[in-house]
Amino acid sequence: MFDELRRQLPATIMRENELMQYHTSFNIGGPADLMVLPRSVEEIKCVVTYCHNNAIPLLVIGRGSNLLVRDKGIRGIVMKLGSNFQEFLLQGDQIQAQAGISMYDLTRNAAAASLQGLEFAEGIPGSLGGAVVMNAGAYGGEMSEVVIEVEAIDETGEIRLFKADELNYSYRRSIFQDNSTYVLTARMQLVPGDMDEIHVRMQEYAQKRAEKQPLEMPSAGSTFRRPEGYFVGPMIEELGMKGYPYGRAQISPKHAGFIVNRGGACAEDVLALIAIVQKRVREKYGIDLQPEVRVVGEE
Numbered sequence: 001m002f003d004e005l006r007r008q009l010p011a012t013i014m015r016e017n018e019l020m021q022y023h024t025s026f027n028i029g030g031p032a033d034l035m036v037l038p039r040s041v042e043e044i045k046c047v048v049t050y051c052h053n054n055a056i057p058l059l060v061i062g063r064g065s066n067l068l069v070r071d072k073g074i075r076g077i078v079m080k081l082g083s084n085f086q087e088f089l090l091q092g093d094q095i096q097a098q099a100g101i102s103m104y105d106l107t108r109n110a111a112a113a114s115l116q117g118l119e120f121a122e123g124i125p126g127s128l129g130g131a132v133v134m135n136a137g138a139y140g141g142e143m144s145e146v147v148i149e150v151e152a153i154d155e156t157g158e159i160r161l162f163k164a165d166e167l168n169y170s171y172r173r174s175i176f177q178d179n180s181t182y183v184l185t186a187r188m189q190l191v192p193g194d195m196d197e198i199h200v201r202m203q204e205y206a207q208k209r210a211e212k213q214p215l216e217m218p219s220a221g222s223t224f225r226r227p228e229g230y231f232v233g234p235m236i237e238e239l240g241m242k243g244y245p246y247g248r249a250q251i252s253p254k255h256a257g258f259i260v261n262r263g264g265a266c267a268e269d270v271l272a273l274i275a276i277v278q279k280r281v282r283e284k285y286g287i288d289l290q291p292e293v294r295v296v297g298e299e
């Protein structure tokens, strides 16, 4: 399998049966048939068209901080956009950056240029690509407020430019969750500000996270989408489920909105816990909680 792709990209790193637990913040996930780490847009194009022409499923990932990969792993190809795609360009009040840059570096680069607007993203442990796709947000801000243009590649290898009004942004949603199109770069419009004040805001957010979130345990952030008018953590807490374990997974004793891996958890543990919470919340509140975490892989 994949011989043709290896012939096309002889120098590209490709790993067969790569365990996804090494590529997710949950430290969970079975083997991907093939993981590819491209080094250029040309290589991305090659992988995308190879998958399209051969009807091979393709999953593009960033830092795996919003992913729950099932234990049987992922059939097809996983393409990880990481350290080879971290270019960052400052143009006046705008920043254009590649999908693989971490939100950690991006927020620091923006602050160093005295540009405000990205402070909310301090502590979001993903890549820019993942944040654009998930419309990541926190503390009253979200990506939709700053992203003005996205360059993406579709499954036929064509590079397309999406303007802000074409991104279909809503709460933790974007067009890229449905259109088999992969984010290459994003342009963000920021606002000149005071560097010290920007740093102070970032420090405040970092401190709030450290106080409230189980950052010391592997997780994928908030497990569930927030239903309008409710907060998931307090709802689960009211059910008496804070700290509730299942296998090696557990509802975080620190923040009930997070499921954490106590070490050695499998996806089945987390999925069972998700189902138990969904059932109990439905019974008590009549609300259908939906996972925010993207569940992928063979069932």
Ligand SMILES: Cc1cc2nc3c(=O)[nH]c(=O)nc-3n(C[C@H](O)[C@H](O)[C@H](O)COP(=O)(O)OP(=O)(O)OC[C@H]3O[C@@H](n4cnc5c(N)ncnc54)[C@H](O)[C@@H]3O)c2cc1C
Binding pocket: 025, 059, 060, 061, 062, 063, 064, 065, 066, 067, 081, 099, 123, 124, 125, 126, 127, 128, 129, 130, 131, 132, 133, 134, 135, 136, 137, 138, 176, 181, 182, 183, 184, 213, 215, 219, 220, 221, 222, 294
């Ligand atoms: C401790 C912790 C705290 C968190 N706090 C927050 C928070 O405050 N707010 C928040 O919104 N999220 C939060 N998250 C979740 C997560 O960090 C974000 O959703 C983040 O934006 C995901 O980025 P990623 O690069 O890790 O994406 P991944 O997890 O790798 O992927 C997420 C989804 O995006 C797709 N994707 C990734 N890159 C691309 C690309 N280049 N092109 C097309 N599709 C792509 C993947 O296929 C997948 O469907 C938190 C997670 C953790 C572990």
